[in-house]
Amino acid sequence: MASVLIENNVCEEEIFVKNDNDLSSKNVYGDTINYNLHLGSHSFTIGWIIKSLRENDKKFIKLHGNRGISDATWYDVSEGKGFLSIVLRITLTFVDSKSSDDVYTTILKIPGIENYHQIFDKSEGFEIKYETILKICELHNTECGFYTDIAPILSIPLPKVFKTKIWDLGKNEGCIHMEDLRDYGKVINYYDSASVEQVKNVIKHLALMHKQILTDKEKVWKGKYLCGELAASVMLEKCLEKFLEWCEYKEPYVSYINKYKKFMLNKNFFTYALKEALKELGIIPVIAHGDLWGGNLMWKTNDKGEIETDIAAFIDWQNMFEGSPMNDIARLITNNCSGEIRREIEKDLIENYYNQLKKEMEKEGLAIPYTKEQLKKIYQIQFILEAIVNFILFKLSETTNKEKDSKIKKEMYEIAMLKTLHALEDMDHLLQGDLKYLFERFGQ
Known part of the structure; x- marks a missing residue:
């Protein structure tokens, strides 16, 4: 029914943490990149992203599934405008990339308060309270619920989502891994x-x-x-x-x-x-x-x-x-x-x-x-x-x-x-x- 869904309709609680070494021990693609490279200060690694793409992104699998990956760069496309999350555009370069355009991009949305005080300054009376963080956590988990519970029954245009991870405050970060819609x-x-x-x-x-x-x-x-x-x-x-x-x-x-x-x-x-x-x-x-x-x-x-x-x-x-x-x-x-x-x-x-x-x-x-x-x-x-x-x-x-x-x-x-x-x-x-x-x- 749905024209755009979660690729595998997965909500991951333990996606890559347990299997962080599995990908490196089964490197059959000729990757030269460091899988344990973290995305800034976040718990998610490049290895986590690569594993998610190879398991869930049908477009990536079709176009680049057997190519080795040599490098990755990323930046926050929200530029501080998303005060409830950062949105990382991750660019992967292949071992055999023929030009600077021969790359693949994907999006990782991570909830948090990094951008909150860029918009709501403490001096203006906007204090970040524990209840506020709980609310942001709840909002992220609501979006995860949308992609797992509701997106599969809808036929409206939606981004393809590869994995979602619930944010368990104090225990693990949450995220939504999805396609890059820039083009x-x-x-x-x-x-x-x-x-x-x-x-x-x-x-x-x-x-x-x-x-x-x-x-x-x-x-x-x-x-x-x-x-x-x-x-x-x-x-x-x-x-x-x-x-x-x-x-x-x-x-x-x-x-x-x-x-x-x-x-x-x-x-x-x-x-x-x-x-x-x-x-x-x-x-x-x-x-x-x-x-x-x-x-x-x-x-x-x-x-x-x-x-x-x-x-x-x-x-x-x-x-x-x-x-x-x-x-x-x-x-x-x-x-x-x-x-x-x-x-x-x-x-x-x-x-x-x-x-x-x-x-x-x-x-x-x-x-x-x-x-x-x-x-x-x-x-x-x-x-x-x-x-x-x-x-x-x-x-x-x-x-x-x-x-x-x-x-x-x-x-x-x-x-x-x-x-x-x-x-x-x-x-x-x-x-x-x-x-x-x-x-x-x-x-x-």
């Missing part, structure tokens, strides 16, 4: 705007995924992934403070924030939006990606390297949870579309998603389990949540923005400010209109 697509950043056509393609994939979740008979995931993005509420107050520091044009931002600060900082609203609202509206939950913004979507590229409208892969599933069918759509269009494009999409968003899911369910001889009114209401609630979470993404993006051209950086800042203003305007409209009851409940 297949590109991500967009917070300052870029997805187009109407790109969003429509995302909706098609989400409708298919939701159908497959709703019709899955085994439901091995049921009740296992309930946390969602509640952790975001912990960072929000400091992010709001930083936003106001950076804000060159205080109004109308200050007025909106003062008006809704109590509401935005009320963790009970986060719980309501992510969990209770579904029950209140009678909405059957699906698996939500939980962090579907431009950095976690790889778009296909053309021969010129230009981004197109089709999806190459949905990546970074550590925030996955049982949630609303509108959760991911709201995150994407609130945080990775300009206000103008988001408003254009919203005109027929519910109709579009409803028709896509209806078509998918009818293929199984089933009726769609939602009404348009249910979808409209839960989208409005999710939009409010994402308008709030936008302040966190603003902080992350401004802190990690490495643009050196001051003029371009200023333009990026202006894009972010305008997007934030449009989100605040529409949040205000809803909380004084259709969703006023929520403001009265959580903001007074």
Whole structure:
């Protein structure tokens, strides 16, 4: 069924540690590389990577399975932007490599806190606590669970994952070993705007995924992934403070924030939006990606390297949870579309998603389990949540923005400010209109 899966669907607890000497004692490939070379300060070795590739990566086996390996280099492709993990691109050179291009690359994602304080500085009040580390550990293990429990039943574009290793805090590091998607697509950043056509393609994939979740008979995931993005509420107050520091044009931002600060900082609203609202509206939950913004979507590229409208892969599933069918759509269009494009999409968003899911369910001889009114209401609630979470993404993006051209950086800042203003305007409209009851409940 699945078009892209874990190659061998393996979750490894003891992948190479016990067998670290096996590979060297059975070196039938003519490798000259030191298998025990560690990837920086991490426990994983080059031997671990080579063994995983030769056992699980079908592409590597087909193209290079019998070639000896002479060298390896690696670097963190996230460049500090992934504050919950580092993502190593590992390049292997062969004994008989004919040129500098005759190499093979693979990706190892390792959770940790190395990049945390590059983004959240201690001086700003962002302290790394043991509970935070436990949460990061849980998020990594959730992503491992996605690739072992859920990816096999889905037909949406996903990266091929070769091995996953649970992070057992204090005992062993965790990791996800996967294919390098660099040649297949590109991500967009917070300052870029997805187009109407790109969003429509995302909706098609989400409708298919939701159908497959709703019709899955085994439901091995049921009740296992309930946390969602509640952790975001912990960072929000400091992010709001930083936003106001950076804000060159205080109004109308200050007025909106003062008006809704109590509401935005009320963790009970986060719980309501992510969990209770579904029950209140009678909405059957699906698996939500939980962090579907431009950095976690790889778009296909053309021969010129230009981004197109089709999806190459949905990546970074550590925030996955049982949630609303509108959760991911709201995150994407609130945080990775300009206000103008988001408003254009919203005109027929519910109709579009409803028709896509209806078509998918009818293929199984089933009726769609939602009404348009249910979808409209839960989208409005999710939009409010994402308008709030936008302040966190603003902080992350401004802190990690490495643009050196001051003029371009200023333009990026202006894009972010305008997007934030449009989100605040529409949040205000809803909380004084259709969703006023929520403001009265959580903001007074």
